[in-house]
Amino acid sequence: MGNQIAEADKKSHLQHHFVDSDQQFESSKLGMWIFLVTEVLMFGGLFVAYIIYRSWHPDLFYLAAKELDTALGATNTVVLIASSLTIALAIRAVQLDKIRSAINYMAATVALAGTFMVIKYFEYTDKFAKGIFPGAGYTYDGIDHDMAANFFSIYYMMTGLHGIHVVIGMGLITWMIIKAKKGFVHSGYYTPVENTGLFWHLVDIIWIFLFPLLYLID
Amino acid sequence: MSSHHISSHFTLFGVAGALLVLTFLTVAVTWINIPEPYNVIVAIAIAIVKAALVAMFFMNLYWDSKFNSIVFLLAILFFVIFVSITLLDTLFRDAGLPIY
Amino acid sequence: MAESTAKTLKIREFPIDENPKHTYLNAEKGILSWLLTVDHKRIGLLYLGSITLFFFVGGVLALLLRTELLTPAQSIIDADTYNQIFTLHGAIMIFLFIIPSIPAALGNFFLPMMIGAKDVAFPRLNLASWWIYILGALFALYSIISGAVDTGWTFYTPYSVQTGTAVVSMTMAVFVLGFSSILTGLNFIVTLHKLRSPGLTWSKMPLFLWSLYATAIIQILATPVLAITVLLLAMERIFGIGIFDPTMGGDPVLYQHFFWFYSHPAVYIMIVPAFGIMSELISTFSRKTIFGYWAIALSSLAIAFIGFLVWGHHMFVSGQSELSSVVFSFLTFFVGVPTGIKIFNWVATMYKGSIDLKTPMLYALAFLFLFTIGGITGIMIGALSVNVHLHDTYYIVAHFHYVMMGGTVIALLGGLHYWWPKMTGRMYSEFWGRITCGVIFVSFNMTFLPQFIMGSQGMPRRYFNYVDQFQGLHQFSTIGSYILGIGFVMMAVYLVWSLFKGPKAPSNPWRSRSLEWMTSSPPSHHNFEYTPVILHGPYDHHKPMREFRMGVAQEAAGHGETVEHEKT
Numbered sequence: 001m002g003n004q005i006a007e008a009d010k011k012s013h014l015q016h017h018f019v020d021s022d023q024q025f026e027s028s029k030l031g032m033w034i035f036l037v038t039e040v041l042m043f044g045g046l047f048v049a050y051i052i053y054r055s056w057h058p059d060l061f062y063l064a065a066k067e068l069d070t071a072l073g074a075t076n077t078v079v080l081i082a083s084s085l086t087i088a089l090a091i092r093a094v095q096l097d098k099i100r101s102a103i104n105y106m107a108a109t110v111a112l113a114g115t116f117m118v119i120k121y122f123e124y125t126d127k128f129a130k131g132i133f134p135g136a137g138y139t140y141d142g143i144d145h146d147m148a149a150n151f152f153s154i155y156y157m158m159t160g161l162h163g164i165h166v167v168i169g170m171g172l173i174t175w176m177i178i179k180a181k182k183g184f185v186h187s188g189y190y191t192p193v194e195n196t197g198l199f200w201h202l203v204d205i206i207w208i209f210l211f212p213l214l215y216l217i218d
Numbered sequence: 219m220s221s222h223h224i225s226s227h228f229t230l231f232g233v234a235g236a237l238l239v240l241t242f243l244t245v246a247v248t249w250i251n252i253p254e255p256y257n258v259i260v261a262i263a264i265a266i267v268k269a270a271l272v273a274m275f276f277m278n279l280y281w282d283s284k285f286n287s288i289v290f291l292l293a294i295l296f297f298v299i300f301v302s303i304t305l306l307d308t309l310f311r312d313a314g315l316p317i318y
Numbered sequence: 319m320a321e322s323t324a325k326t327l328k329i330r331e332f333p334i335d336e337n338p339k340h341t342y343l344n345a346e347k348g349i350l351s352w353l354l355t356v357d358h359k360r361i362g363l364l365y366l367g368s369i370t371l372f373f374f375v376g377g378v379l380a381l382l383l384r385t386e387l388l389t390p391a392q393s394i395i396d397a398d399t400y401n402q403i404f405t406l407h408g409a410i411m412i413f414l415f416i417i418p419s420i421p422a423a424l425g426n427f428f429l430p431m432m433i434g435a436k437d438v439a440f441p442r443l444n445l446a447s448w449w450i451y452i453l454g455a456l457f458a459l460y461s462i463i464s465g466a467v468d469t470g471w472t473f474y475t476p477y478s479v480q481t482g483t484a485v486v487s488m489t490m491a492v493f494v495l496g497f498s499s500i501l502t503g504l505n506f507i508v509t510l511h512k513l514r515s516p517g518l519t520w521s522k523m524p525l526f527l528w529s530l531y532a533t534a535i536i537q538i539l540a541t542p543v544l545a546i547t548v549l550l551l552a553m554e555r556i557f558g559i560g561i562f563d564p565t566m567g568g569d570p571v572l573y574q575h576f577f578w579f580y581s582h583p584a585v586y587i588m589i590v591p592a593f594g595i596m597s598e599l600i601s602t603f604s605r606k607t608i609f610g611y612w613a614i615a616l617s618s619l620a621i622a623f624i625g626f627l628v629w630g631h632h633m634f635v636s637g638q639s640e641l642s643s644v645v646f647s648f649l650t651f652f653v654g655v656p657t658g659i660k661i662f663n664w665v666a667t668m669y670k671g672s673i674d675l676k677t678p679m680l681y682a683l684a685f686l687f688l689f690t691i692g693g694i695t696g697i698m699i700g701a702l703s704v705n706v707h708l709h710d711t712y713y714i715v716a717h718f719h720y721v722m723m724g725g726t727v728i729a730l731l732g733g734l735h736y737w738w739p740k741m742t743g744r745m746y747s748e749f750w751g752r753i754t755c756g757v758i759f760v761s762f763n764m765t766f767l768p769q770f771i772m773g774s775q776g777m778p779r780r781y782f783n784y785v786d787q788f789q790g791l792h793q794f795s796t797i798g799s800y801i802l803g804i805g806f807v808m809m810a811v812y813l814v815w816s817l818f819k820g821p822k823a824p825s826n827p828w829r830s831r832s833l834e835w836m837t838s839s840p841p842s843h844h845n846f847e848y849t850p851v852i853l854h855g856p857y858d859h860h861k862p863m864r865e866f867r868m869g870v871a872q873e874a875a876g877h878g879e880t881v882e883h884e885k886t
Contacts, residue, residue: 016844017436017513025222026283027439027512033286034504037293038542044297045546045576049561051301052308052572070245077241085234088225088276095224135566136558147567153559157550201277205269211244212261218248285511296539299626303642304575307630310639 064151073215083112223281356441362427408471420591434515434850447501457491503537529594532618544580578629592729603679604671617656650700677751681732688724713773739823764798
């Protein structure tokens with residue numbers, strides 16, 4: 001019986017309507033993937049707008065993309081790839097019950113995400129200083145095209161929505177650090193860390209597409 | 219169930235290394251001038267390979283229940299439907315139909 | 319999980335408690351035990367109450383519109399108010415009533431019960447979805463107070479960018495309500511995949527669940543696009559981003575593509591669950607195995623898929639390319655195929671069945687009649703040349719009311735009567751149920767049949783004034799709508815009466831074979847006191863009833879879908 005109590009203690013994360021941890025884990029993970037589907041299609045709408053406008057005005061995209069700093073965009077790509085690696089390492093550490101190093105990896109992920117946002121901040125303020133605002137506030141005259149404002153509307157919508165996701169991801173990972181510190185996650189129950197990781201990788205995937213589409217037009 | 223796969227350091231660092239190489243590659247191809255439609259195709263192709271690497275090895279789809287992969291591919295499929303049918307309008311708006 | 323694949327389960331029959339002392343209704347007390355419940359049954363009832371409220375609000379608005387149309391000129395309200403009221407009628411009925419109606423109310427209540435689960439996969443997300451729905455409703459209310467909306471429920475640009483009314487708060491309401499819908503769909507898909515009882519294979523799943531599954535797929539794939547659409551529209555109004563606004567080089571037709579990529583599949587979010595209820599009703603009250611189980615099940619998925627390919631048939635006169643109009647018109651006809659398959663299968667199920675004309679079955683028959691009219695006129699207006707003539711006329715209005723109200727609402731009422739004994743533990747009055755069904759059926763046709771005629775003669779929709787020749791038909795339609803309203807009041811009276819004075823319901827009044835009837839009425843807090851084991855399909859009326867009440871004899875066995883079973 002003593003054995004059973006210890007077992008029950010470890011299974012406190014198990015909700016009453018699931019039969020076992022595996023069923024709960026599989027369910028949560030499938031739920032997360034379905035949520036990621038909705039994310040893909042939400043960003044999908046913006047990609048559709050991008051594709052339609054690029055097919056209509058290829059010259060606009062060629063001219064306007066020159067304003068974006070490829071070096072900063074590439075740096076951000078590297079930063080996000082590194083953060084994807086660290087969150088994957090964090091999940092591996094939790095699976096192996098190395099909670100200490102998992103917390104370090106997650107803290108590194110938050111730091112990298114913060115770096116991404118800082119670089120993004122410098123990019124945005126640089127644009128604002130030139131008068132490149134989204135939509136009607138656009139006053140820059142360095143681009144010789146009637147619809148330059150439309151390109152930057154799409155740019156701000158795509159990178160803005162992505163940036164919001166980065167911030168949400170930072171919040172989620174911070175929450176996971178707190179959970180890990182309190183000992184709520186371990187090799188027997190790491191579902192929230194796993195799902196946060198999935199979310200973070202999706203944020204990375206979206207940037208993988210944004211980078212060549214926005215910065216690398218030649 | 220194989221969903222509790224624990225990735226090795228070799229896999230994780232290997233994938234990250236491949237992603238960095240591909241990032242360099244996608245910037246590098248803009249230094250040589252590839253003609254108009256092909257430069258976009260190359261850029262998107264590299265991005266798709268990178269995304270696939272992340273999805274398969276960082277997001278564990280390679281080891282996971284196949285249904286999760288189907289779910290993800292379904293999202294891509296419906297995005298493609300969305301794009302292609304909308305393009306059917308926007309690309310041919312001024313064209314008219316030859317029979318009229 | 320792997321070791322349980324080869325294991326055989328010991329099962330035995332579990333008798334049903336006909337006079338349950340402990341039910342989900344008295345498991346906990348107090349208003350907070352309802353507002354903060356994670357029990358799918360209580361959340362289903364919360365949704366049922368909410369959608370009833372908004373159906374009432376939307377219905378009152380509809381009666382106001384019909385009253386205004388009694389005379390060709392101004393009758394009781396001015397033209398601007400008229401524009402706002404038809405917009406609100408549409409927006410409330412669509413986003414607050416019909417989208418959540420069947421899935422979130424009846425689906426929430428019965429989906430876990432039909433698969434023998436204790437709850438949906440994510441009970442707290444389920445509760446969150448209801449609160450998000452309420453939040454969305456508050457946004458909509460705020461929009462109404464702060465100037466309402468007069469764009470029509472579709473928020474077409476460029477007018478929605480220019481009008482002075484409260485478009486942003488209404489689009490935010492739609493944005494928020496979309497999340498509620500997504501969470502419901504997500505929950506349903508995971509629950510159906512992971513929480514089915516032993517023996518309940520996909521081929522033994524009630525068809526209502528197949529239809530909810532198809533609906534959930536649409537909710538997941540389409541709703542996010544609505545979210546980004548209304549977000550872009552809000553940005554358009556706040557920052558003037560110029561993606562949809564033609565004065566800034568944007569394209570208003572692109573907005574319509576975005577909007578209908580969600581909103582056309584959304585009409586299948588509304589109607590496909592109704593198909594599911596129909597399959598349950600027709601099989602149960604014909605006392606016969608459903609004809610063409612797989613055809614009905616897969617046609618739901620087919621409708622869900624084809625529904626994503628046809629959105630442009632709303633845009634035939636909007637200036638999209640001729641090529642895409644032709645393609646969209648062609649693809650639209652394909653929707654008729656799986657829908658027709660369903661209708662024929664239901665009729666074939668009734669053939670030589672012992673049909674019992676109880677109230678739910680009367681609604682099912684009304685559905686067959688009304689939906690067939692709605693569906694066939696839909697095929698007509700899917701034809702490009704006919705559509706150009708009938709576009710934006712009352713013909714369209716009549717068509718979608720025949721589908722949405724004659725289809726979804728009638729099926730919802732059928733389902734409500736069918737499951738009323740299970741949900742409340744009380745029987746409604748069969749006499750008044752049948753009378754009311756007749757009143758609603760006749761008055762519905764009085765209201766909307768004249769609109770087909772007016773539309774084909776050129777009466778445009780959304781118009782405040784009209785030429786004198788239509789007055790007779792308009793007045794006939796208005797009188798019909800009043801009787802329709804009386805019908806709903808009658809229903810409210812006898813249903814509420816039954817809650818207090820109705821006779822106690824037995825556990826299975828319709829002698830159905832589906833799993834939700836194999837527990838007490840009303841069900842206990844955990845639905846079943848045992849783990850049900852399913853041996854036969856849900857429509858096997860020829861098998862003895864006791865074989866449908868099997869459960870695992872000893873607990874602590876596996877729960878996975880791979881579990882084999884063996885009769886004891």
